[in-house]
Amino acid sequence: MIPMQSTAGKTRQVPEGYLAFFPSPLPPHPEIALDEEGILALTNAEFHLGKLAQMAKSIPNPDLFAGMYVRREAILSSEIENILCTLDEVLEYEAEADINHGQNKSVEKVVKYVRAFNAGLERLGQTSRIDSTLLKDLHGILLQGEDEGNPGIFRPKQNWIGRVGSSAAEADFVPPPEQEMVQALGNLEYFINEHQSPMVPLVRCALAHAQFETIHPFTDGNGRIGRLFIALLLCQMKKLEQPLLYISLYLLQNRREYYDRLTEVRAKGDWLGWVKFFLLGIELTAKEATAVSERLVVLQSGTNKLIEGQRSGHELLPLLYEYPIIDARGVKRHLDVTLDTAIAWLQKFEELGIVREITGQKRGRVYRFDRYIDTLDDGWSARKAAIERNRKGTAAEAANP
Template sequence: MQESRSGHFVHQKGGYNAFIPRSLPPDPPIVYDETLQYLLSEADRALARLDGMAVTLPNPDLFIAMYMKKEALLSSQIEGTEASLKGVLEFEANLKPTENINDLREVVNYLRAMDSGLERLKSAPISLDLVRDIHCILIKGTRGSDREPGNFRTVQNYIARSGATSIRDAVFVPPPPERVEALMKDLEAFILAKGSVPPLIKIALIHAQFETIHPFLDGNGRMGRLLITFYLCWKGILAKPLLYLSIYFKRHREEYYRTLNEVWTDGAWEAWLRFFLQGVIEVSNESIASAREIIQLKDGVVDTLLKHEIGGANAVKLVYALFDEPIITTREAAEVLGVSGPTAYQLIGRLEDIGILKEITGGRRYKKYMFADYVSIIERGTRPGPGN
């Protein structure tokens, strides 16, 4: 069939057309018109502001840990899970889950996969071995665990439209399985190659190519989104893993799939790059705004403690601990502060009275309390559903 700038469709014996992508970078090369140049400049600036904002937070690592939870949640929601941030926090706090345990496990696996990948990238480059190992962590023990975790597929897969029952009704059919290994090696070579392609352009191309190859039987979307964070941190574009585009992809799901489809059918790389860069700008600015809210929340909470003459240094120390673990028990508070149980119980009671903490276990024994104002900032846009 006719070759486009991005690849070509090949008719298969089963009566469907599978897409074979061309090597990156695109040829003819990307056309950097005025709009694309502007978006690239704005995206670079927004990302730099986000990276710089982290140092002004009460504890940047704690902020990042919560944002990683948000990304894990949203990336899993795109694939159909119904977990919430509150549910994930309760699961981590060893509360009896009120949500689907399989959904929660998928989110927790995503967090483990991200942690493992970022740790490995401190001493090694992105590689196919890393991709396979991270995919195994991502999928193992979940509903996709019977679909060869960590192994490139050996059968044909496809992206189905709603109600489709046959591959011939698919929205998109990735390359045949016998082509996957070579295509992934080709993508690895592009990732590792030195050159003049701007980093944000390069990771946009990498993400699209990975989704085009669809090398695994399950988890391709989540793995492809993880690659964005991995690449930006590995290349030093971000000192901390702060940019997560799942909220943008979820919010603009139809446009996400449409622009990818136009890459496959028309070689419309520039349209995809404009969409991707707009996401970097949008998400960076929203994350900066959230970081500022957290700083204001910290200052406001400390002012509230002073106003009510609560607890001195111990109260401030406990509040700072809540930015790390926003669900806490009296015993945990006592351990954090190095005080007796009754002292911690009294302090938590005062924080509950003035609205800093909210009891979430229904008045039972072994009560747990949530730092609700902090959680509400992080959880924006994470309600299950297509555009929430």
């Protein structure tokens, strides 16, 4: 790592001989002053966040959709770390419908991300405090069963960011040693929970994520927990009643710039550059979430019409919004009905054109709520392009190491 000194902290040689980065506590001194461009970015971000909040109010039952946004964020955030899987794979796994025969190991990781995320949201329903204990608990869920990543505890030794196989001396970035790491986390906790400052919440959130990535307190999962941290902070700020805004699509699409901006914070104290980049992400993500929500409202009213005249089975629809890939056993379990009733309802919904059977088998039939999943997936066309770019990028890197 090259020597650095900025308002974000400075490098120092550690007894082992290499340089490590010692972060300064937040907020940066002097405090960040938004320039004209920054004020515009903040105004736009707040405006589109407000529109999203307004839109969410017009959805009859927005809680129903929140689970899909969570899964979506989990997939995209994992994708930034090259853990790749599709929404269908996650839904099939959750439905215990192993249509892909466990071929994609990334699915389990994403499902654990979803669990960690939901656990975080649940905890925020009880307390608004986001602290080290919470982050460790969520890490324990995220990396459950992956012992080499030290699930649920902070890293017991030094880590670093760099090319695979590089030593600490050759690394691009070496976070603080353990003792300073604990201290820096304490400062970060203070900054987000206690620190009284006129700083607007979105800026505070941007700073907190950058600081978390600089501290890099876990053996593995720092990227994913760091982005979960953003999502929880946004909820804590109560900008939205439902957690519908997630930023990973933007970070994925702009991964190079994301990393460069974090590096510029450490090396040059360019907090403003990072904050503006982050605010633009909030604006774009809010716009996109609003568009998805609008499509969901249309879908919801169309689907309601389809079942209006039906005498039974109305309970199935809300369940499908939560679990849009499901089999009769799942319906039985969730709705506490007999298997025969579950089968009859699913068949009825199939006749109405709401769900489609996807296994083509006589037994163990699994149903998919096509229009709903595709409405959510549709907004990911950019993501699909990003996957392609990443694949090409990875191939180019491999060819050109």
